[in-house]
Amino acid sequence: MTIERFEAPFALVRFRTGAGVRLGLLAGERVRPLSSDDLGAAGLNDFLAAPDWDRLSALATDDGEWMPLADVALTAPVEPRQLLQTGANYRQHVIELVVAGLTQDGTRTPDQARSFAADIMDERKRTGEPYFFIGLPAGVVGDDVPLVLPSYSKVHDWELELAIVIGREAFRVSREDALGHVAGYTIVNDITTRDLVFRKDMKEIGTDWYRAKNAPGFFPAGPLLVPAPFVDPSDLNVRLELNGEVMQDASTSDLLFDIPALVSGASQTMPLLPGDLLLTGSPAGNGQHWKRFLRDGDVMTGSIEGLGTQVVRCVAEEVR
Template identity: 35%
Template sequence: MKRARIAWAGAVHDGVEAEGGLELLTSAFKGRRVGFDEVVWLPPLAPTPRPRTVLALGLNYADHAKELAFKAPDEPLAFIKGEASLIGHRAFTVRPDGVNFMHYECELAVVIGRTAKRVSKADALQHVAGYTVANDYAIRDHLENWYRPNLKVKNRDTCTPIGPWLVDAADVHERFGGPMNLALKTTVNGNITQQGNTKDMIFDVPTLIEYFSGFMTLMPGDLILTGTPDGVVDCQPGDVVITSIEHIGELTNTITAQGQA
């Protein structure tokens, strides 16, 4: 099932995909259908539990590490992002004034559904609620060192669009063969600029859950952004960036200048 969280008619609603539209689940409007263009899309996460921790992976695809002239890491390279960076489908991401290089990163996002503490790789996927698409923008100007990234590189308001859907883990695991063979693609203004597949991750989803839960407790609602393949390019105000993942969804985002936000 594809789940969404949207604003419509002055209120926030949960909904599910239904015949090319959205079927609302809110009690007062339960069963009502609305069009995709009638709503404001929010990050597809319930308010409770909301993300306590957003973990993002760097250099988790060997081709992307090579693209950036870095050695692939021997263990997961991760950093923490704030929840304020998250925005929804069709929202605007601000390119700060004076920036020389700002690029998208199409990433599979894992949403934790059950508390995970010292979870084995074999049991890891049982702790996943679902999957969504993330676009983890990076502002390369502030990148001193991939192994010690400056907070200004990734942790900015509006710089992590996610959505539009949260796809139930059961669907991905049972219908689509799991999270480790999904095609990724990015277009900028309709031109394909990035292609890859989750099978090329250095550290796969079960490995990441085992790794993180080995030294910290993952809570329901926590997010793991699993890294991006090569093919990143600079994005300018006005650019329309679409990051898509097979079976998960197509996330649209537009860059805007700081003074226009």
């Protein structure tokens, strides 16, 4: 794995051992296992409910049982019980989608359509609410697991996203208090099967996010859980390369609804639990835009400033 674009003093990780998966502390180029005594909590989510970062900071500089990072196989750094996703949340991305639709019949020039779309987005930001839907936590894996492309489609797509990791339980919290419920941040690549997004048998039903987004391994996460005190989520570069070619390159400063708005909005319906993931949306540059979808042998390198880099390898599903 790589920790490029990671500069925090430490981060939480989970790594594979002969006995399964263990929680660990990453500091520099080395990793140490974390016991419940080290955490002062029974496990990861219990720790995130009331994270004591000073406790981990002290461990990051002591002479514990450290291993070289190169000798460790990292996996997903989180164990969410709930996974929420945010749609249409990058201003420029949504504007371009609207422009593409409005210019098809020739009644508006691209500039007219862009101005119209920008006004819609600005009004939505002032008076609207975030758009949420749910994913299955069972789809969360590390980038140590190849992404198996289901054989029932040839239009599997990427969507790199900043993911919020919930700390203290959040239920109907205000925007002003929302950041107090964020434990940290990680990377998630939200894989989508495009030809399953809209139902063909009954168009009135609309979107089918269950079938389009929840195949095994469709939420590659991590490799790091970086504590919130080390991250300013307001202006982070989000970048995805496909086989070395840049496909997505944007900033979280373009989010229509920022982190406090998302946490507050999502918490109004159901309590957000420690360790849950709240994805913030994906910027422009997915496969649908490029008319290029994932294939056997593709390698996606996704990075978010300050959160490291994940490398996801794609393999075709074996048809039996």
